[in-house]
Amino acid sequence: xxxxxxxxxxxxxxxxxxxxxxxxxxxxxxxxxxxxxxxxxxxxxxxxxxxxxxxxxxxxxxxxxxxxxxxxxxxxxxxxxxxxxxxxxxxxxxxxxxxxxxxxxxxxxxxxxxxxxxxxxxxxxxxxxxxxxxxxxxxxxxxxxxxxxxxxxxxxxxxxxxxxxxxxxxxxxxxxxxxxxxxxxxxxxxxxxxxxxxxxxxxxxxxxxxxxxxxxxxxxxxxxxxxxxxxxxxxxxxxxxxxxxxxxxxxxxxxxxxxxxxxxxxxxxxxxxxxxxxxxxxxxxxxxxxxxxxxxxxxxxxxxxxxxxxxxxxxxxxxxxxxxxxxxxxxxxxxxxxxxxxxxxxxxxxxxxxxxxxxxxxxxxxxxxxxxxxxxxxxxxxxxxxxxxxxxxxxxxxxxxxxxxxxxxxxxxxxxxxxxxxxxxxxxxxxxxxxxxxxxxxxxxxxxxxxxxxxxxxxxxxxxxxxxxxxxxxxxxxxxxxxxxxxxxxxxxxxxxxxxx
Numbered sequence: 001x002x003x004x005x006x007x008x009x010x011x012x013x014x015x016x017x018x019x020x021x022x023x024x025x026x027x028x029x030x031x032x033x034x035x036x037x038x039x040x041x042x043x044x045x046x047x048x049x050x051x052x053x054x055x056x057x058x059x060x061x062x063x064x065x066x067x068x069x070x071x072x073x074x075x076x077x078x079x080x081x082x083x084x085x086x087x088x089x090x091x092x093x094x095x096x097x098x099x100x101x102x103x104x105x106x107x108x109x110x111x112x113x114x115x116x117x118x119x120x121x122x123x124x125x126x127x128x129x130x131x132x133x134x135x136x137x138x139x140x141x142x143x144x145x146x147x148x149x150x151x152x153x154x155x156x157x158x159x160x161x162x163x164x165x166x167x168x169x170x171x172x173x174x175x176x177x178x179x180x181x182x183x184x185x186x187x188x189x190x191x192x193x194x195x196x197x198x199x200x201x202x203x204x205x206x207x208x209x210x211x212x213x214x215x216x217x218x219x220x221x222x223x224x225x226x227x228x229x230x231x232x233x234x235x236x237x238x239x240x241x242x243x244x245x246x247x248x249x250x251x252x253x254x255x256x257x258x259x260x261x262x263x264x265x266x267x268x269x270x271x272x273x274x275x276x277x278x279x280x281x282x283x284x285x286x287x288x289x290x291x292x293x294x295x296x297x298x299x300x301x302x303x304x305x306x307x308x309x310x311x312x313x314x315x316x317x318x319x320x321x322x323x324x325x326x327x328x329x330x331x332x333x334x335x336x337x338x339x340x341x342x343x344x345x346x347x348x349x350x351x352x353x354x355x356x357x358x359x360x361x362x363x364x365x366x367x368x369x370x371x372x373x374x375x376x377x378x379x380x381x382x383x384x385x386x387x388x389x390x391x392x393x394x395x396x397x398x399x400x401x402x403x404x405x406x407x408x409x410x411x412x413x414x415x416x417x418x419x420x421x422x423x424x425x426x427x428x429x430x431x432x433x434x435x436x437x438x439x440x441x442x443x444x445x446x447x448x449x450x451x452x453x454x455x456x457x458x459x460x461x462x463x464x465x466x467x468x469x470x471x472x473x474x475x476x477x478x479x480x481x482x483x484x485x486x487x488x489x490x491x492x493x494x495x496x497x498x499x500x501x
Contacts, residue, residue: 081106081173082142083116085153086124097370101338102153102175104288109181114145128164129156135167142168149173155341158207176203176341183344191262198255199343201248208241208248278465279328279440281320282355282391284383285364286375287335290398292316293423294364295332298433317354322437323430327464331358338378345385356388360439364396365411367403367420372411392439394419396432401425443467443483449495452477458495461488 083102087095095118103113117138119130128135129152142150149171150164156174165172180200187196283291299318316332331354345352355361363379365372376395383389395418397403397411408420419435421428443466451458459478462468466484473479477495484492 079111079149080114080145080147081111081149081151082114082138082145082147083151083153084130084138085116085118086130087118087120088123094371094374097374098153098338102151102178105175105178105182105337106151109178109185111149111151114147115141117141124154124160127160128167129154129160130164132167135164139168142170151175151178155339161207175339176343179337179341179344191259194255194258194262195344195348198252198259199341199346199348201252201255202343202346203341205245205248205252208244279326279359280331280354280357281328281360281362281436281440282331282333282358283362283364284333284355284379285335285362285396286366286369286379287337289335289364289366289369289375290423291332291335291364294362294396294398294421295330297423297426297429299330322440323433324437324467325463326437326440326467328359328436328440331355336379336382338374340378340382345382349386352382352386352388355383356386356391358388358391359441360436361388361391361393362396362436363393364398366399367397367408367411368399372397372407373414376415393417394432394435394439396421398423400427443485443488445486445489446481446483447489447492448479448481448497449492450474450477450479450497451492451495455495458488458492462492 083099083106085095085099085102099116099118103116106113119134121131125131130138138150141147147170150168150173152164152172152174154174155176156164156172161172161174180196180203183196184200187193283295285291295316295318299320318330318332320328320330322328333352333354334348361383363376363383365375365379369375380389383391395411395415397408397415397418397420399422400408400420401422401424412418412420419428419432421432423429446469455477459480462480462482462484465488466482468480468482470481471478479497
């Protein structure tokens with residue numbers, strides 16, 4: 001006869017098995033969803049505001065507190081949030097601006113900000129980020145506002161997340177997870193989706209949570225006998241959480257390979273432009289500084305312009321022309337932000353190489369922002385991380401129509417190689433184009449050649465790649481004098497004529 005105690009044990013064991021099966025099913029569903037996303041090759045179509053707004057939240061980072069699975073995955077479903085920041089240095093105004101930026105990030109992720117608090121400390125508390133006493137005060141604020149999420153202005157350790165959640169009784173999300181969620185919503189191309197998935201997995205891996213030895217999937221060791229493998233071999237084998245970690249690492253390796261393969265195609269295009277000596281300009285800057293608006297104003301490209309953080313994730317390369325007729329490429333890049341998660345910098349390194357390989361950087365800064373100097377410093381930190389610090393730079397102070405004139409003057413004094421523009425109104429665009437023309441590297445070799453009319457392709461290349469000084473149409477062909485690259489000079493050498501003089 002089975003005792004009540006034995007029945008309870010059997011029931012508990014059955015529940016554990018059912019929970020384990022559910023966890024495996026959820027894991028397979030998450031990885032299958034990522035595979036499905038990667039198989040769709042989006043090319044970053046423009047003007048897709050309504051489609052982008054309809055994108056679903058990406059699974060894989062659940063922050064629900066119920067232990068519905070044996071491993072917790074943090075999936076953001078932000079609705080009503082309270083913000084909390086730790087002010088460790090700087091002024092009170094800087095701390096408030098940082099929290100205001102966090103509010104903008106939260107709203108971009110689709111949440112409603114109910115309240116925000118700042119805790120003054122020398123450094124974040126190792127256990128609960130803000131200290132046990134303040135965590136209880138935060139719990140009362142959460143209860144009184146009816147919030148379902150707390151968003152912290154920093155990257156929390158797995159232990160801090162768990163302990164703060166235990167106190168406030170709602171899910172806790174840090175700044176890194178929030179930015180990852182925004183990137184997941186905005187990624188359009190196949191490469192962008194792969195890069196975001198890789199960054200999310202890097203973030204998620206140390207934050208997987210399991211509960212005790214009940215997670216064991218197999219017994220360790222082997223050998224004969226009813227007791228298993230004998231002395232020192234009995235006990236837990238590979239646990240469920242270890243299995244999940246291994247599968248995630250395997251998925252990360254696959255994503256890295258896919259990103260590397262996609263990088264080869266972009267490198268080929270970049271090398272082709274280099275071979276034809278087409279100068280390149282990269283637009284870099286803080287998120288929402290107006291980079292895409294500037295690209296549209298300079299080239300007429302139909303790039304999505306939206307008053308939202310990280311509206312552009314996939315690099316857009318467009319052909320442009322200087323006032324003197326020189327052809328160059330203009331690349332729009334992903335926006336930067338303070339404390340950009342290092343997972344994202346690593347994952348997006350291949351697309352950020354557009355900045356490192358450029359001949360000139362247009363560093364766009366929002367002139368209407370309360371702290372444009374902080375934005376400049378944050379962007380330059382990332383520029384250094386991708387080894388682009390030696391590329392010539394023009395600081396483009398945008399949104400002049402909405403900026404404080406005193407702030408503009410302060411920036412111009414601080415940045416000697418800067419220009420004030422407004423991509424919205426067109427203010428300063430002609431001056432900027434001329435500045436780009438002056439800063440782009442110029443062909444070094446001067447040639448004089450009589451090119452037959454049958455070789456119109458060479459004349460076209462001189463116009464596109466070189467700097468035409470003089471041209472004349474004669475009975476034998478086009479007589480031209482120009483400055484060109486060494487490669488093009490070698491091709492024109494057979495048609496070279498001695499200068500009269």
